[in-house]
Amino acid sequence: MPTRRIFLRNSALAMVGVGVLPSWLTRTAWAAEAARRGKILVVIFQRGAADGLNIVVPHGEAAYYRYRPTIAIPRPRGKTPRTAAALDLDGFFGLHPALSGLQPLWKQHHLAIVHAAGSPDPSRSHFQAQDYMEAGTPGQPDTSTGWLNRVLRAQCPDCEAGHNHGQSPLRAVAMDAQMPLTLRGAAPAVAISDLAAFRVGYGPLGAAGAEALQSLYDQDGGALLQPAGRDTFAALKLLRHLNPHQYQPAPGAHYPRRGLGHGLRQIAQLIKARVGVEVAFADIGGWDNHVAEGSTEGQLAGRLREFGDALAAFWTDLGDRAEDVLVVTMSEFGRTAHENGSAGTDHGHANVMFVLGGSVRGGKVYGRWPGLEPEQLYQGRDLALTTDFRLVLAEAVRNHLGVSGLEPVFPGFNADPRQFRGFLST
Numbered sequence: 001m002p003t004r005r006i007f008l009r010n011s012a013l014a015m016v017g018v019g020v021l022p023s024w025l026t027r028t029a030w031a032a033e034a035a036r037r038g039k040i041l042v043v044i045f046q047r048g049a050a051d052g053l054n055i056v057v058p059h060g061e062a063a064y065y066r067y068r069p070t071i072a073i074p075r076p077r078g079k080t081p082r083t084a085a086a087l088d089l090d091g092f093f094g095l096h097p098a099l100s101g102l103q104p105l106w107k108q109h110h111l112a113i114v115h116a117a118g119s120p121d122p123s124r125s126h127f128q129a130q131d132y133m134e135a136g137t138p139g140q141p142d143t144s145t146g147w148l149n150r151v152l153r154a155q156c157p158d159c160e161a162g163h164n165h166g167q168s169p170l171r172a173v174a175m176d177a178q179m180p181l182t183l184r185g186a187a188p189a190v191a192i193s194d195l196a197a198f199r200v201g202y203g204p205l206g207a208a209g210a211e212a213l214q215s216l217y218d219q220d221g222g223a224l225l226q227p228a229g230r231d232t233f234a235a236l237k238l239l240r241h242l243n244p245h246q247y248q249p250a251p252g253a254h255y256p257r258r259g260l261g262h263g264l265r266q267i268a269q270l271i272k273a274r275v276g277v278e279v280a281f282a283d284i285g286g287w288d289n290h291v292a293e294g295s296t297e298g299q300l301a302g303r304l305r306e307f308g309d310a311l312a313a314f315w316t317d318l319g320d321r322a323e324d325v326l327v328v329t330m331s332e333f334g335r336t337a338h339e340n341g342s343a344g345t346d347h348g349h350a351n352v353m354f355v356l357g358g359s360v361r362g363g364k365v366y367g368r369w370p371g372l373e374p375e376q377l378y379q380g381r382d383l384a385l386t387t388d389f390r391l392v393l394a395e396a397v398r399n400h401l402g403v404s405g406l407e408p409v410f411p412g413f414n415a416d417p418r419q420f421r422g423f424l425s426t
Contacts, residue, residue, distance in 0.1 A: 039324050039400050040271060042280045043148060043182065044260070046307070046331035047130065048287030051345050052352035053337065053383060054300055055099070056113055056365065060092035063372040067338040071295050071345070073097070084296055089113075093365050097296050098304035101312035102354075109362035110315070110322075112423040114353045116367050117387040118333055122379075124347040126288070129332035134181035136390060136410050147390075148172070148279055149185030150409045151397055155278070156187070168276020170239075175263035175282045182281050195244035195266050242273060253317035256306045260284040264314040271321055278401075284310075287331060291342040311356060323358035326400045326424075330389055336381050337372055349382035353392055359400060359425050366421040387421065388413070395420040 058064050059075040073096055076088040086094030087103050093115070095103060105111040121138035123129045132138040136147025152172055172189035174180050183189040247269045255261035263282035270277045286303050293300050315322055330353050335345035350370075356362075370376050370384040378384040394415035397403045406415040 038278060039326070039402070040277055040280070041148075041151075041396060041401055042264075042267060042282070042325060042327045044311075044327065044329045045130070045134070045180075045182070045281070045283040046287050046329060047126075047283050047285040048331070049126065049129075049333050049335060049347055050287040050303075050331040050351065051289060051293065051300060051335040052115070052331075052350070053335065054293070054295075054345075055096050055304065056089075056115055056352045057086040057094045057096060058092065058115075058369070058372065059086050059088070059094045061372050063337075063374075067372070069339070070343050071293050071339050073295060090365060092369075096301065096304050098301040099308035101308045105312065105315060105356060106363055110356060110358065110360055112355045112360050112362045113365045114355065114367045114387055114392050114421055114423065115365055116350045116370055116383055116385060117353045117392060118330075118349065118351045118385055118389050120385055120388055122349070124333065126332060126347075131181055133330060133332055133389060136393070137412065138390075140412075145185035146180070146182035147393065147409055148182045148281065149187050149189060151279065151401065151403060152187035152189070153185065154403045154405055154408055155401065168278075170270060170275045171278050173267070173270060173277055173280045175266060175280070180281055180283070183279075192239075192266075194262075195239055195242060195269065242269065242275075244269065249313065249317045250319055253313040254309070255313040255317075256310050259306060259310075261306065261310040261313065264310050265317070268314055268317040271318060271325065289335070290340065290344040290346060293339070293344040311354075315356065326355070326357035326359065326396055328393065328396050329354040330392075334383055337377055337383060338381065349378045350385040351383070353389065355392070355396070355423050357400070357424075361423055361425055364423070366423050390415060391419060392421065392423075395422075395424055399424040399426050 053064065054071065054073055057073045059073070065072050073094070074085040076085050076094055085097065087097055087100060088094045089106060093113070095106070102111055119129060119133055119138045121129065121132050123132065128141070131141070134146050135143035136150070137143040149172070156167060167188070169188070170190060172183055172187065174183050174189065174191045175193065176191050177193040179189060179191040244266070249255060249265060249268065255265045260282060267277070267280045267282065270280070284303070284307060289299050292298060311327065314327070318325055331351050334348040334351035336348045340346055368386040370386050372383070374380065376384060390410045390413050394406050394410060397409060398406060398417060399420070403409065
């Protein structure tokens with residue numbers, strides 16, 4: 001089977017599946033830069049604390065089966081139907097069978113896994129832990145900017161709202177109704193829950209007032225608007241030409257219709273349209289399985305099926321652009337090693353992260369595995385942390401996006417490249 005690495009690497013500047021570039025767009029300062037194939041980072045947050053031990057299963061660990069008598073994923077067995085057991089990765093770890101859509105990407109070495117990864121902060125509060133990870137500053141509750149926004153500032157120190165210095169108004173996109181903390185900060189970013197419905201809210205001005213403001217922007221380029229308004233209207237004007245309703249994913253790309261599938265489908269459209277996207281953010285909730293988590297079927301399996309199918313469709317849809325894209329996934333913390341009395345799991349500590357991309361040294365589980373015997377557990381109950389999530393993100397930022405100065409991105413953290421896990425080719 002041919003892999004993404006041998007696909008065509010160059011193509012003309014065009015709106016893939018959405019028509020040609022409008023004349024006003026070809027005159028913008030960033031259009032020429034968009035024509036040059038740049039690297040793109042896509043971050044996916046699994047909100048609710050996903051159960052990493054049932055996602056990437058340590059089937060070679062006897063303690064795992066002692067701790068989870070009803071929800072453990074069975075060991076791979078040659079004659080067992082694939083839906084009834086873990087999908088073996090390396091003889092010790094296996095994928096949850098609901099993630100079968102990711103198995104080809106693993107075999108093609110485009111997918112890597114970092115296990116026992118996460119935030120070193122001991123918080124078991126969803127909101128606090130999510131904020132720490134999105135800010136990139138565990139244990140510092142007062143951080144008001146996100147690590148991904150600081151990446152944008154590191155790439156363009158002079159860029160600020162309304163002064164993009166030739167950058168695309170869609171340089172940073174969150175597929176959400178509100179701006180996530182990850183992308184909050186001085187660098188311009190846009191939150192869009194639906195490309196087809198993206199418009200300036202009417203508010204007290206009413207529809208006529210919103211149309212008048214849009215007309216004002218069209219006539220003077222937004223010079224009279226506030227910086228944030230200029231960013232919004234610039235993005236709005238660009239999106240008018242994308243015709244989101246007309247977009248057709250590549251053959252074989254079958255997205256889940258809602259949630260993460262809808263978000264990644266839209267990110268793929270923007271990437272293939274070459275509108276200057278450099279970073280994108282999406283999330284998927286529903287991972288807080290305190291009760292009836294399930295094993296090969298059930299609540300977790302349903303979430304994983306959507307998660308895996310969305311990632312697989314996104315990869316297929318990108319075509320030759322996949323060579324330039326890196327996807328990193330994370331969740332605020334993991335789940336307890338033991339199942340609880342309600343056949344679920346409670347808030348834990350370390351977790352698992354996925355890394356998918358054209359430059360990934362895939363087909364391998366990275367990070368030091370700490371073990372699951374009682375004396376090896378964190379606080380006697382959780383998978384211990386051996387890889388700080390910032391080390392994973394730092395490797396992505398430095399080796400994929402080319403940002404060498406990491407201190408402003410992760411203040412107070414020693415992101416020493418010598419400590420990188422090595423999941424990216426350099």
